[in-house]
Amino acid sequence: MEYLNLVQLYQKLEETTKRLEKTYLLSEFLKTTKKEDIAHIVLLLQGKLFPSWDERKIGVASRLILKAINISTGITIEKIEQEWKKTGDLGLVAENLVTRKKQVTLFSHQLSTQKVFNNLRKLAGLEGAGTVDKKLQLIAELLTSSKPLEAKYIIRTLLEELRVGVGEGSLRDAIVWASFGDKIGLKYLSENKIDISSREEYNHYAAIVQRAYDLTNDFSSVAEAAKLGLKELEEIELAVFRPLKVMLALKVKDIKEGFERCGKPADIEYKLDGFRIQVHKQGNKIKLFTRRLEEVTLQFPEVVEYVKKNVKGDSFILDSEAAGFNPKTGKYFPFQHISQRIRRKYDIEEMSNKFPVELNVFDILYYNGKNLIKEDFQKRRELIEKLITNKPKKIQVVTNLITEDEKKVEKFYKDSLSAGNEGIMFKKLDSPYKPGARVGHMVKMKPVMETLDLVIVGAEWGTGKRANWLSSFTLACIDEDGNFLEIGKMGTGIKEKSEEGTSFEQLTDELKPLILSEKGREVKLKPKVVIEVNYEEIQKSPNYSSGYALRFPRMINLRLDRHPSECSTITLVEDLYYGQKKK
Numbered sequence: 022m023e024y025l026n027l028v029q030l031y032q033k034l035e036e037t038t039k040r041l042e043k044t045y046l047l048s049e050f051l052k053t054t055k056k057e058d059i060a061h062i063v064l065l066l067q068g069k070l071f072p073s074w075d076e077r078k079i080g081v082a083s084r085l086i087l088k089a090i091n092i093s094t095g096i097t098i099e100k101i102e103q104e105w106k107k108t109g110d111l112g113l114v115a116e117n118l119v120t121r122k123k124q125v126t127l128f129s130h131q132l133s134t135q136k137v138f139n140n141l142r143k144l145a146g147l148e149g150a151g152t153v154d155k156k157l158q159l160i161a162e163l164l165t166s167s168k169p170l171e172a173k174y175i176i177r178t179l180l181e182e183l184r185v186g187v188g189e190g191s192l193r194d195a196i197v198w199a200s201f202g203d204k205i206g207l208k209y210l211s212e213n214k215i216d217i218s219s220r221e222e223y224n225h226y227a228a229i230v231q232r233a234y235d236l237t238n239d240f241s242s243v244a245e246a247a248k249l250g251l252k253e254l255e256e257i258e259l260a261v262f263r264p265l266k267v268m269l270a271l272k273v274k275d276i277k278e279g280f281e282r283c284g285k286p287a288d289i290e291y292k293l294d295g296f297r298i299q300v301h302k303q304g305n306k307i308k309l310f311t312r313r314l315e316e317v318t319l320q321f322p323e324v325v326e327y328v329k330k331n332v333k334g335d336s337f338i339l340d341s342e343a344a345g346f347n348p349k350t351g352k353y354f355p356f357q358h359i360s361q362r363i364r365r366k367y368d369i370e371e372m373s374n375k376f377p378v379e380l381n382v383f384d385i386l387y388y389n390g391k392n393l394i395k396e397d398f399q400k401r402r403e404l405i406e407k408l409i410t411n412k413p414k415k416i417q418v419v420t421n422l423i424t425e426d427e428k429k430v431e432k433f434y435k436d437s438l439s440a441g442n443e444g445i446m447f448k449k450l451d452s453p454y455k456p457g458a459r460v461g462h463m464v465k466m467k468p469v470m471e472t473l474d475l476v477i478v479g480a481e482w483g484t485g486k487r488a489n490w491l492s493s494f495t496l497a498c499i500d501e502d503g504n505f506l507e508i509g510k511m512g513t514g515i516k517e518k519s520e521e522g523t524s525f526e527q528l529t530d531e532l533k534p535l536i537l538s539e540k541g542r543e544v545k546l547k548p549k550v551v552i553e554v555n556y557e558e559i560q561k562s563p564n565y566s567s568g569y570a571l572r573f574p575r576m577i578n579l580r581l582d583r584h585p586s587e588c589s590t591i592t593l594v595e596d597l598y599y600g601q602k603k604k
């Protein structure tokens with residue numbers, strides 16, 4: 022397919038905020054896309070080159086893009102920088118400058134989606150000597166052949182900032198409409214209205230597509246299977262080394278509510294304050310993933326060993342919490358002590374001695390070729406108890422209690438807190454595992470007020486002794502289409518020195534590569550970094566796009582283990598706002 026066709030779709034998608042219209046545009050496009058193109062086109066539509074769990078990253082800095090624009094247009098770097106300062110958007114800069122160049126050179130090749138995709142993907146595979154030059158060559162080759170609008174979207178894809186508003190929900194629905202629209206008698210009437218012959222039929226096909234997505238976390242393989250047929254789609258299965266989205270818990274206020282949600286008796290477990298690890302094993306190979314679906318096998322060699330030595334089975338997928346503990350006293354550490362291990366690429370052994378973790382396994386999703394997510398929780402729990410040899414401070418099945426007695430739970434809760442844990446979990450004995458869903462059959466109870474997980478979308482360079490650090494961070498929550506909505510600015514809770522916790526310097530190091538544009542002291546950032554935030558109160562506010570503002574927000578943790586798409590939703594913010602008014 023010609024890249025220009027895709028670019029025209031990007032433009033139309035960018036022009037509308039209406040979810041139904043976006044879905045319609047996408048579904049019509051998918052219908053006309055050929056089988057051999059569909060996989061890479063669905064990735065490009067999301068501004069991606071790889072499924073989210075793939076370790077490969079594009080890894081192109083803004084500086085390199087400036088140079089590539091310079092090579093392909095002949096315009097000086099200084100001039101390009103000036104333009105960049107004006108608009109703050111390198112995509113627009115490329116569009117404008119390519120326009121000017123095109124008035125001089127009239128000739129260019131027609132770019133195909135496959136060519137764009139291949140060149141961009143090659144960038145991720147480059148390593149070693151001469152890498153920068155090769156990257157420049159690959160980007161410049163595309164820019165030289167591109168029309169102005171094409172240049173804009175190539176640059177935005179490179180920066181992982183496509184901004185055409187294709188959320189998971191609209192893409193899933195578009196695949197349903199494109200593949201089964203006829204079967205469900207779907208008619209698109211207007212941007213606010215569709216007609217379908219049967220809601221039940223619609224839900225049936227939507228569930229089939231959703232299931233395939235939950236198991237793969239990759240819309241490109243889902244769309245490809247759907248193109249082949251219903252059978253192929255239904256045959257998509259869970260696979261080892263392809264991480265699943267984790268199941269999330271709702272919060273309850275007390276033990277009574279916990280039992281109301283999960284029934285009596287229920288399984289009650291320690292809720293450890295660590296981070297989630299999904300363990301995949303096949304034969305001798307083991308891979309570890311965070312709940313962001315990022316691979317962290319290299320960062321946690323001791324966990325790989327614990328699993329190898331103490332868990333029976335040829336192949337399995339386990340769900341667990343890695344909890345950090347003080348190697349001297351054995352007491353659990355709060356999450357922030359071990360958070361630095363998640364990204365660490367060097368001194369791994371030293372880190373594992375200083376900040377050891379204990380793997381607490383609480384679920385199993387796959388065992389020796391069998392998908393277990395529909396089995397009852399109790400059966401899954403019994404299986405892990407059989408497979409795992411408990412080795413405290415290394416690996417164990419998470420501490421639990423199956424009971425219907427509120428008094429016993431009260432004691433268990435207190436024990437859990439005094440052991441340094443965050444609280445307890447309630448789990449319904451006959452419940453399935455629902456990947457990616459926040460469910461009411463697994464709930465959490467903890468003493469502190471609900472914190473928010475927010476994404477940093479902007480910041481300001483500090484002044485005085487903080488001149489080299491970013492400070493005053495603009496925070497955002499997310500809506501159901503994946504748009505980030507601002508909810509306030511935060512400058513407290515970050516430390517001056519890294520020994521005391523997450524420091525300005527550490528945050529600056531995380532955020533600097535994400536700078537999209539700068540104006541004066543203000544910078545706009547790619548929404549990638551999630552932090553956990555405490556606050557005094559939520560207020561209505563016209564100053565932020567969410568319509569809300571946090572009073573006295575304060576950072577508690579840098580959550581490198583969380584993906585921006587799983588940050589707190591605007592619905593949660595609204596619920597908390599109305600909840601606090603009731604009190």
Ligand code: AMP
Nearest residue numbers: 270290291292293296297342383419446
């Ligand atoms: P929260 O982060 O407050 O939404 O709580 C949910 C998180 O608690 C999960 O994502 C896990 O990382 C963690 N967790 C700790 N202990 C358990 C447990 N026993 N069962 C399930 N999740 C747990």
